[in-house]
Amino acid sequence: MASSPSGAATTPAPTITAPKRPAGTLYRGREGMWSWVLHRITGVAIYFFLLVHLLDTALVRVSPEAYDAVINTYKTPIMGLGEAGLVAAIVFHAFNGLRIILIDFWSFGTKHHRAMFWVVIALWAVTMAAFLPRHLMHVFGG
Amino acid sequence: MSMATIEGQAAPPPAEVQSFTVTLLIRRFDPEKDTEPYWQDFDVEMYPTDRVLDALHKIKWEQDGSLTFRRSCAHGICGSDAMRINGRNRLACKTLIKDLDITKPIYVEAIKGLPLEKDLIVDMEPFFESYRQIQPFLIASSKPEKERIQTVAQRERFDDTTKCILCAACTSSCPVFWTDGQYFGPAAIVNAHRFIFDSRDEGSQVRLDILNDKEGVWRCRTTFNCSEACPRGIQVTKAIQEVKQAILRGGNA
Numbered sequence: 069m070a071s072s073p074s075g076a077a078t079t080p081a082p083t084i085t086a087p088k089r090p091a092g093t094l095y096r097g098r099e100g101m102w103s104w105v106l107h108r109i110t111g112v113a114i115y116f117f118l119l120v121h122l123l124d125t126a127l128v129r130v131s132p133e134a135y136d137a138v139i140n141t142y143k144t145p146i147m148g149l150g151e152a153g154l155v156a157a158i159v160f161h162a163f164n165g166l167r168i169i170l171i172d173f174w175s176f177g178t179k180h181h182r183a184m185f186w187v188v189i190a191l192w193a194v195t196m197a198a199f200l201p202r203h204l205m206h207v208f209g210g
Numbered sequence: 211m212s213m214a215t216i217e218g219q220a221a222p223p224p225a226e227v228q229s230f231t232v233t234l235l236i237r238r239f240d241p242e243k244d245t246e247p248y249w250q251d252f253d254v255e256m257y258p259t260d261r262v263l264d265a266l267h268k269i270k271w272e273q274d275g276s277l278t279f280r281r282s283c284a285h286g287i288c289g290s291d292a293m294r295i296n297g298r299n300r301l302a303c304k305t306l307i308k309d310l311d312i313t314k315p316i317y318v319e320a321i322k323g324l325p326l327e328k329d330l331i332v333d334m335e336p337f338f339e340s341y342r343q344i345q346p347f348l349i350a351s352s353k354p355e356k357e358r359i360q361t362v363a364q365r366e367r368f369d370d371t372t373k374c375i376l377c378a379a380c381t382s383s384c385p386v387f388w389t390d391g392q393y394f395g396p397a398a399i400v401n402a403h404r405f406i407f408d409s410r411d412e413g414s415q416v417r418l419d420i421l422n423d424k425e426g427v428w429r430c431r432t433t434f435n436c437s438e439a440c441p442r443g444i445q446v447t448k449a450i451q452e453v454k455q456a457i458l459r460g461g462n463a
Contacts, residue, residue, distance in 0.1 A: 083309045085296070095322060095383060096297030100434030100447075104385065171432050171451065178448040181434055 099185040107164050110157035117154055148207030152200060159195045163188040232256045232312050234265055236277065237319035238329050247326065251315060258308035262295055262318065266302060266330075279330035286441060289377030293330050294319045299379040299439035321382035323391070337378045340394045344402040344420055349413030364409040371404040371449050373442040380436035380446050392425040396436035396446045399427055403449040406462050414462045422457045430454070 095101070128135040141147075167184045171177035177184070231253050239247035254268045263284055270277045282288040284303045291302040296310060296317050310316050324332035350358070374397060381387050381395035402421055406414040421427045427450055436446035456462045 085311050094297060095294070095299075095385075095435065097383070097385075097433060097435045098438055100432065100438070101385065104431050104433045168432060171447075172454065178432075178434075178437075178445065178451055181432070181447075 099182045103164055103167070103185050103188070106160060107168070110161040113154070113157045114161060145207055148203070151207075152203055155199055155203070156192075156196060159199075160188070160192050163191050227257055227259070229255050229257050230312065232265060232307060233315040234262075234269065235315045235317050236266075236269075236329070237317075238277075239320075239326055240276070240328060247319075249317075256307050256312075258306070260307045261303055262300075262305045262307070262310075262316065263291060263302040265307070265316070266318070278328045287375060289375035289441075292321055292377040292379040292382070292441070294321055299383045299435075301377060301379065301441040304441050321378060323382045323384070323388040324378065332382075334378060336391060337381055337395065337397065338376075340381075340398040341376065341401060344394065344398050344417055345413060346401045346405065348405065348408075348411055349416070350410060351412060358410040360409055367409070368404050368407040370444050371400045371407075373444050374400050374404070375442060376401075377441060379439040379441055380444075383435040383439040385433055385435065386429050386431055390425070390429065393429045394421065394426055396430075396450065399430075399450050399453055400444060400446055403453055406453060406456060414456075418453070418457050418462070421453055427454050427457065 124135070124138050127138055164185075167181070167188050170184060171181050232255075234252045234254065235249050236252065237247050238244070238250045252269045252273055254265050254273075256265055256268075263281060266277065266279055266281075270279075279293070279302070280290040281303065282290045284291075286301055286304045289301070292299060293302055294300075294317075295302065295305050299321055302318070307316075318330065320326055320330045320332050324334060324337060327333050376397060378397060380400070381397045384393070384396055386393050387395045399421060402417045405411045406417050408414075430447070430450045432447055432451075434447050436450075437444070437448070440446055
């Protein structure tokens with residue numbers, strides 16, 4: 069607050085911050101918009117996983133040997149990291165889905181949507197902290 | 211007497227308010243010359259208590275008369291000057307310079323999702339078309355001899371949504387509206403809410419049927435951009451949720 073070249077020293081901190089760069093067409097939404105963006109991205113990712121998962125599970129009807137061969141190719145570190153990403157996406161999608169249900173059906177949901185978003189992030193972090201060490205030990209511990 | 215008191219209080223001369231140079235980056239577009247919008251910067255001398263609209267006026271009157279924007283009352287009532295300021299929908303006449311970070315340029319561009327006509331002006335017709343479709347007028351069969359009586363609680367029920375000034379800040383902040391021009395948009399639903407929950411109105415079922423459409427309230431993804439953008443502080447997403455609930459219950463009870 070001592071001095072500022074623009075003379076802003078006398079004014080309080082701005083309540084509307086400036087964007088880092090000309091944003092062009094990007095709208096600077098807040099928690100609500102970014103939770104929706106994440107919900108979309110994780111939803112599409114989960115959809116593509118389910119597609120592959122249905123195909124590999126259907127292989128058991130073709131031949132159990134082919135099924136085993138395909139499942140064995142999943143046991144690589146890269147697929148292990150992919151599984152970690154898949155669980156991260158599903159956990160967020162699940163918790164945020166509960167948040168959206170609360171917004172839709174709980175009369176105070178629209179009032180507390182921002183706090184609920186941070187609760188979702190906290191629950192996601194706790195769940196991932198419990199899952200990741202064990203999972204990564206399986207993947208890299210052999 | 212009171213005059214003397216006011217004069218007495220005004221005796222100490224007001225401290226010199228410091229002005230400073232503010233840079234505005236404005237997204238310009240002239241359909242007669244340009245194929246694409248582009249950013250142009252202007253330096254203006256402003257006071258912290260000035261508004262973004264004052265900066266635009268200064269540019270138009272002193273630097274570049276071709277700068278084009280809408281404004282009428284300039285006091286946050288007519289809803290003409292909604293624009294994207296630093297990436298968020300605001301009324302230029304209600305955004306004070308001191309609320310913005312003036313160490314960086316202020317980005318000003320037209321609202322999103324409506325056809326750009328020139329500089330900061332968009333074609334508002336799709337927006338008003340959605341507004342007309344929800345029948346924003348009192349529908350009542352009786353012809354009362356005097357005023358239609360309403361309790362305080364009945365009036366309070368839809369008070370929030372009577373504040374709308376149709377500036378389109380909410381509708382043009384909606385990600386669904388950007389990609390799906392058929393969606394009614396928050397502003398139309400807010401104005402439907404204003405009549406759906408009005409005890410004097412008899413057309414609420416008509417409006418609920420209109421909004422129970424594929425492109426109606428069910429398009430809302432609760433991103434809350436509209437509630438954040440509304441210059442009148444209307445809880446837009448809450449109003450949309452109340453309309454959703456009313457459709458589910460089959461009435462406005």
